[in-house]
Amino acid sequence: MDKGDERKKQFLQVALDVFIEKGYYGTSTREIARKAGVSSGLLFHYFSNKESIYLELIKIGVEEMKINTERAMEAPCKYLFQTMKNTFEQLENNPFFGKMFVFMDNVQHTAVNEKEIESLLESADICKQWIPIILEGQRRGEFREGNSHSLCVAIFGAIQGIAQEKVRIPNTPLPRIDWLMDMIVSRTQ
Amino acid sequence: MDKGDERKKQFLQVALDVFIEKGYYGTSTREIARKAGVSSGLLFHYFSNKESIYLELIKIGVEEMKINTERAMEAPCKYLFQTMKNTFEQLENNPFFGKMFVFMDNVQHTAVNEKEIESLLESADICKQWIPIILEGQRRGEFREGNSHSLCVAIFGAIQGIAQEKVRIPNTPLPRIDWLMDMIVSRTQ
DNA sequence: TTTAAAATTAAGCACATGCTCAATTTTATA
DNA sequence: TATAAAATTGAGCATGTGCTTAATTTTAAA
Numbered sequence: 230m231d232k233g234d235e236r237k238k239q240f241l242q243v244a245l246d247v248f249i250e251k252g253y254y255g256t257s258t259r260e261i262a263r264k265a266g267v268s269s270g271l272l273f274h275y276f277s278n279k280e281s282i283y284l285e286l287i288k289i290g291v292e293e294m295k296i297n298t299e300r301a302m303e304a305p306c307k308y309l310f311q312t313m314k315n316t317f318e319q320l321e322n323n324p325f326f327g328k329m330f331v332f333m334d335n336v337q338h339t340a341v342n343e344k345e346i347e348s349l350l351e352s353a354d355i356c357k358q359w360i361p362i363i364l365e366g367q368r369r370g371e372f373r374e375g376n377s378h379s380l381c382v383a384i385f386g387a388i389q390g391i392a393q394e395k396v397r398i399p400n401t402p403l404p405r406i407d408w409l410m411d412m413i414v415s416r417t418q
Numbered sequence: 419m420d421k422g423d424e425r426k427k428q429f430l431q432v433a434l435d436v437f438i439e440k441g442y443y444g445t446s447t448r449e450i451a452r453k454a455g456v457s458s459g460l461l462f463h464y465f466s467n468k469e470s471i472y473l474e475l476i477k478i479g480v481e482e483m484k485i486n487t488e489r490a491m492e493a494p495c496k497y498l499f500q501t502m503k504n505t506f507e508q509l510e511n512n513p514f515f516g517k518m519f520v521f522m523d524n525v526q527h528t529a530v531n532e533k534e535i536e537s538l539l540e541s542a543d544i545c546k547q548w549i550p551i552i553l554e555g556q557r558r559g560e561f562r563e564g565n566s567h568s569l570c571v572a573i574f575g576a577i578q579g580i581a582q583e584k585v586r587i588p589n590t591p592l593p594r595i596d597w598l599m600d601m602i603v604s605r606t607q
Numbered sequence: 608t609t610t611a612a613a614a615t616t617a618a619g620c621a622c623a624t625g626c627t628c629a630a631t632t633t634t635a636t637a
Numbered sequence: 638t639a640t641a642a643a644a645t646t647g648a649g650c651a652t653g654t655g656c657t658t659a660a661t662t663t664t665a666a667a
Contacts, residue, residue, distance in 0.1 A: 251442075274643095
């Protein structure tokens with residue numbers, strides 16, 4: 230176990246907390262260092278600048294949020310159910326997951342002028358990723374008819390909002406997944 | 419029309435934009451002043467400090483989010499539907515409403531150590547406000563059975579998440595309200 | 608037109624910020 | 638044990654921050 234890698238990981242964990250609490254611009258490199266219990270100079274030994282810490286966290290988040298499009302296309306309804314179930318389980322059991330969820334949402338609302346960040350966020354747009362899958366589900370009659378983009382917004386907006394609430398107030402009771410499914414599955418099934 | 423009041427209103431409008439974009443700590447009083455086209459000294463002629471600008475915006479937001487509990491208790495299902503319809507209409511037509519919606523959500527995730535802010539946010543917890551109304555709806559058989567807090571989280575999480583998406587990408591097509599209602603209305607109706 | 612009040616500016620203070628860098632300590636290898 | 642590499646510190650720079658204050662301009666009432 231490389232000691233340098235451990236430190237870097239520690240910095241990333243601490244930075245995630247501070248970024249969530251104070252936002253990108255409100256987060257000072259000194260505070261990250263202080264909360265990690267080291268001098269601020271050390272932070273810049275591991276990261277070239279503040280932006281690169283932010284960027285590295287975003288990369289981790291994007292990786293975590295990726296969906297398996299192929300498997301999803303095979304069974305849209307089943308896959309959506311499984312994805313929600315997995316998300317809710319992680320929200321209950323893995324604090325890091327919840328934090329990352331909220332962080333990635335904050336990132337989308339914060340303007341940081343950096344081309345690499347912008348392009349990364351493009352690929353992290355969950356709603357866009359899911360539209361073809363929703364469409365396939367509609368074609369099969371599993372999902373209700375109507376504007377598929379709207380359906381996407383409904384279901385992923387809901388997941389986002391619920392996750393936010395869960396992270397903000399950890400003892401929040403998560404809703405049943407079939408309640409959420411009722412929002413988009415076909416009525417005539 | 420008082421000139422001073424106009425200026426103050428202008429400051430609040432500009433501040434709302436910057437707070438949303440950069441968060442409380444990332445927002446500088448100089449930037450607010452610059453975007454309003456005046457010197458930064460003038461800002462402190464109208465507001466005693468940065469925190470008080472933030473606080474005043476929160477007060478406006480809390481006022482806007484208030485619900486009519488009495489009317490809601492009379493017809494829970496109808497009132498919820500009407501509330502959502504109204505919210506979506508405002509999101510489509512009134513940019514200020516959408517901004518305020520997102521701002522109030524950000525406020526809840528940002529730690530600003532100020533007793534007045536904390537107590538104001540307590541009263542702005544939409545989820546908590548709605549629990550008794552959901553309960554009443556369940557008693558009448560209008561809403562489905564189950565943990566009423568969970569139901570609250572589901573429906574208001576969804577509204578929050580959808581509103582966020584709408585503000586971030588304004589041409590987002592909003593889902594149909596009856597889709598959202600399907601999440602919580604009784605199946606046997 | 609005079610004059611008091613209100614609006615506005617610009618300079619500036621004390622402190623926080625991102626980041627650098629030379630110096631020091633710790634670690635691991637030979 | 639000697640030594641090179643890696644980890645870590647702490648002072649310091651230029652610039653940005655919240656906020657004050659005296660001076661100036663604009664406004665409006667007498």
